[in-house]
Amino acid sequence: MMTSMQRVLTALGHREPDKVPLFLLTTMHGAKELGLSIREYYSRAEHVVEGQMRLLAKYRSDCLVPFHYAGLECEAFGGDTVFYDDGPPNAGAPVIRRPEDIDRLEPPKVADGAGLVRVLEVTRQLKARVGDTVPIIGVAISPFSLPVMQMGFEPYIRLIYEQPERFARLMAVNQAFCVEWANAQLAAGATAIVYFDPVSSPTNISRELYLKTGHRVALETLPQIKGATAIHLASGRGLAIVDDIAATGTAGVGVSTLEDLAEWKAAARGRFTVIGNLNGVEMRRWTPAQAEDEVKRAIGKAGRGGGFILADNHGEIPWQVPEEVLLAIRDAADRWGRYPLDWVE
Numbered sequence: 001m002m003t004s005m006q007r008v009l010t011a012l013g014h015r016e017p018d019k020v021p022l023f024l025l026t027t028m029h030g031a032k033e034l035g036l037s038i039r040e041y042y043s044r045a046e047h048v049v050e051g052q053m054r055l056l057a058k059y060r061s062d063c064l065v066p067f068h069y070a071g072l073e074c075e076a077f078g079g080d081t082v083f084y085d086d087g088p089p090n091a092g093a094p095v096i097r098r099p100e101d102i103d104r105l106e107p108p109k110v111a112d113g114a115g116l117v118r119v120l121e122v123t124r125q126l127k128a129r130v131g132d133t134v135p136i137i138g139v140a141i142s143p144f145s146l147p148v149m150q151m152g153f154e155p156y157i158r159l160i161y162e163q164p165e166r167f168a169r170l171m172a173v174n175q176a177f178c179v180e181w182a183n184a185q186l187a188a189g190a191t192a193i194v195y196f197d198p199v200s201s202p203t204n205i206s207r208e209l210y211l212k213t214g215h216r217v218a219l220e221t222l223p224q225i226k227g228a229t230a231i232h233l234a235s236g237r238g239l240a241i242v243d244d245i246a247a248t249g250t251a252g253v254g255v256s257t258l259e260d261l262a263e264w265k266a267a268a269r270g271r272f273t274v275i276g277n278l279n280g281v282e283m284r285r286w287t288p289a290q291a292e293d294e295v296k297r298a299i300g301k302a303g304r305g306g307g308f309i310l311a312d313n314h315g316e317i318p319w320q321v322p323e324e325v326l327l328a329i330r331d332a333a334d335r336w337g338r339y340p341l342d343w344v345e
Contacts, residue, residue: 003133004062005191012228012251014270014307020299020337023137023275023311024061024326027068028088028319030054038319039083042068045121052126056134058323059330062309064130066122066190067139067316068115073181074149076113077105086319096151099159102166107176110184120188127189138190139315140182142197143174143221144214150174157205160213171217179224192228194315195221195250201236203258210241218248230254230275235314239263246271257282257313261301265308273307278329280312284320288328295332300344303337310337 002010002018010017030051031041041047052064071081071091080092096102110116126136141149147156147170160167182193199205200214222229231245232254238245239259246268255264255276264274278294286294295310302308310333317326336343 005132005135008062008135008309011306011309012273014273014305016304016306016339019339020303020333021062021309022060022330022333022337023063023309024055024059024317024329025063025065025312025315026055026059026061026317026326027065029317029326033058037083037085038087038089042089042118045118045125048118048122049125049129052122053129056130059326061330063135063137064126065137065139066119066126066185067137068119068122070139070141070196071149072113072115072119073141073146073177075115076108076110076177076181077150078108079149088316088319091149094149094151094155096147096155096170099155099163099166102159102170102173105170105173107173107180110177110180116181116184120184123185123188123190135191136189138182138185138193140178140185140193140195140225142195142200142214142217143171143178144217145197145199146174146178148199160209167213175217175221175224178221182225182227182229186225186227190227192230192251193225194254195225195229195231196234196315197231198234198236200241201233201238201256202240203233203236203256207241207244211244215241215244215248222248222250230273232275232315239267242267252309254311254315255313261298265302268307270307273309274302275309275311277313278311280314280316280318280321283312283325284318284322286325286328288324291325291328292332292335295329296336299333299336299341303341304344 007017033054069089074091079095230252231250252273257279
């Protein structure tokens, strides 16, 4: 039997491993394992390390995720975070209140961000626990998508159209931060970086605008990240820009449940690995039998020939998804994901 690392690398090489890799991205669920609130769970590196290791043993996912919450990157810029009892923490009030604030904005140093430093410590400790047997997945918000949290969606879109010089400066600041943050995670032991870029999705902006903005930013940023990357549109559609995404050289793409896995697998054509696309929102209401059906469907559409990792469609399993469903997903992946997939027509 392969290790998780061997399994994932084989799939990324567009070959068939022993079974379909499963990325069960239970970030917050470690708090449940330790009997802690989400706020308390994320307050100490030791909590997250222990939570991730318990989740790994319980659900046998093929990766570990040091990621805490996206708002940490806004905290580094001077923002704050709003915590909830039953969901992911969110970024607080925008740190850029007026476009003029961008003129004075500077990229924060990773070493000065307490939350960022905590994530790096989690990464180091996980690496010490698992070595090269399990991939450790780091996360960085793209320079193009981070401004939604920094200043709000509507003001950001206005900035893009009305103040191109300030938009360019904001991209330069965010790019410098993104590159330092991603590379710091790789240096701490992360195997790869997920480049979260939901604003680039055709769900949010046109392809024409994407090519002028988010695509250019990705083409400039990804080569500066000193390791493998996967682009994730965080539930957004992507088939309309699939060739543009492939041109970035990314190794994987997170696929929305709004689009067909078979179409994505055909569009990938050996250029990148397809990651997805179980519906995390609907997953909250699945029975174990429904979970098995959904896993079988996904593997049947995209599993053959490697180049596929089974995961949810957003990159984070909701807090409300029950343990019995997660265990059913794991069991179904074991049952239906073993190569060769002779049952697939």
